[in-house]
Amino acid sequence: MAKPSRPSLLGSIQADMASTGGAQISGAVVPMTQQAPTPPKTEVVKSTVYLPPLVHRKLKEIAFAKDCKIHDLLMEGVTRILVEHGHPSVDELRQK
Helix, strand or coil, rough: CHHHHCCCCCHHHHHHHHCCCCCCCCCCECCCCCCCCCCCCCCCCCCCCCCCCCHHHHHHHHHHHHCCCHHHHHHHHHHHHHCCCCCCCCHHHHHH
């Protein structure tokens, strides 16, 4: 004898949404194609750094010893490079 199928929560939600044409929120029908507003742009640019695993491990150890994050160490290095090449530091550039 075969086991009876278990009710599916996802299946019932999909069936409700199909019958109403969208999700119902406090009596109003909201179509599923509506997107959330985009957050405002920040004053930073994201960049990815690829590090060898041992370098990443050492940076984690240094950050732990200094009670800071790897990001703080990288920003310290960027500031040193900028100043070494005759440019303002990161903090000075942020103020402009």
